Amino acid sequence: MNIVIVNNKNTESKHLKISGVMIVFLLSIFIVMPLTLGGGALYYMMNQEPQVLSEESTRQLLDDMRSQKAEVEKIRKHSQDQLDALTVRMAELQARLVRLDALGKRLTHIADLDEGEFDFDRTPPVGGPEANELGVEVELDDFITTIDELARTIDDREQQLEVIEALLGNRKIQDDVFIAGRPIRKGWLSSKYGKRTDPFTGRVAWHEGVDFAGKDGSDIIAVAAGVVTWAGPRYGYGLLVEVDHGGGYTTRYAHNKKALVKPGDIVGKGQTLALMGSSGRSTGPHVHYEVRHKGRAVNPSKFIYRASR
Numbered sequence: 001m002n003i004v005i006v007n008n009k010n011t012e013s014k015h016l017k018i019s020g021v022m023i024v025f026l027l028s029i030f031i032v033m034p035l036t037l038g039g040g041a042l043y044y045m046m047n048q049e050p051q052v053l054s055e056e057s058t059r060q061l062l063d064d065m066r067s068q069k070a071e072v073e074k075i076r077k078h079s080q081d082q083l084d085a086l087t088v089r090m091a092e093l094q095a096r097l098v099r100l101d102a103l104g105k106r107l108t109h110i111a112d113l114d115e116g117e118f119d120f121d122r123t124p125p126v127g128g129p130e131a132n133e134l135g136v137e138v139e140l141d142d143f144i145t146t147i148d149e150l151a152r153t154i155d156d157r158e159q160q161l162e163v164i165e166a167l168l169g170n171r172k173i174q175d176d177v178f179i180a181g182r183p184i185r186k187g188w189l190s191s192k193y194g195k196r197t198d199p200f201t202g203r204v205a206w207h208e209g210v211d212f213a214g215k216d217g218s219d220i221i222a223v224a225a226g227v228v229t230w231a232g233p234r235y236g237y238g239l240l241v242e243v244d245h246g247g248g249y250t251t252r253y254a255h256n257k258k259a260l261v262k263p264g265d266i267v268g269k270g271q272t273l274a275l276m277g278s279s280g281r282s283t284g285p286h287v288h289y290e291v292r293h294k295g296r297a298v299n300p301s302k303f304i305y306r307a308s309r
Contacts, residue, residue, distance in 0.1 A: 187218065225266075
């Protein structure tokens with residue numbers, strides 16, 4: 001094979017002779033070999049399965065997902081535990097507040113405080129700007145700390161109120177058993193304590209109590225709190241009610257028409273014990289009232305006219 005090479009600058013030409021073997025060699029380099037290599041690469045690529053992740057990387061990804069899931073579950077459980085703890089604490093605080101309200105009501109009643117000023121049935125009025133207006137954010141830990149401090153404050157207040165209640169309760173008991181006043185609501189003093197002329201014999205006799213006359217069936221009231229030790233007929237007294245006030249003191253209410261209490265009853269100051277009558281040794285509706293200390297009659301006048309506590 002002859003190849004003619006022409007130069008553009010001049011008209012001279014060169015002849016190059018290539019043998020058949022050389023032609024085959026050149027074709028193999030420039031045409032056959034690239035086709036062979038490209039086809040081989042294409043065949044390899046077509047026969048390989050697509051694989052984005054290796055088995056090891058897939059396993060690592062699954063492990064990471066399991067770890068993250070476990071962490072999320074741990075956070076969820078921790079949050080639930082915190083919520084349960086807050087719920088229990090809030091329930092405790094509510095129970096204590098109920099007790100404080102009950103104590104407050106009793107103290108208000110015992111101390112005769114103005115119920116309008118100390119109203120334990122209503123939530124105390126409060127106000128003020130919202131926290132976000134001041135740029136304040138409440139964190140969970142701060143919230144729990146605040147609840148703990150509130151619980152301690154409630155405990156302290158509860159103890160103080162219980163002490164006050166005990167003191168006021170003792171004072172109330174002392175006031176209730178403090179014998180004072182008349183055994184009737186309406187009526188008049190008809191016979192004094194001491195020597196007098198007996199209305200049946202006309203002779204001088206000792207009168208161990210005082211008599212209050214009044215309307216038949218009117219109320220006979222306790223002059224102090226105590227326990228009923230007698231409620232029934234008794235010689236000379238007719239229908240008698242006797243009350244023990246402690247400290248060795250008892251009071252008697254005689255000639256009743258009807259007893260409204262029975263032995264063992266606990267009565268309060270001013271409670272109606274019986275209805276006025278004329279039973280027993282009596283000339284008309286009245287109450288024979290006695291005060292006894294350690295079994296001996298004492299003059300009721302100092303108890304009748306002294307001021308109640």
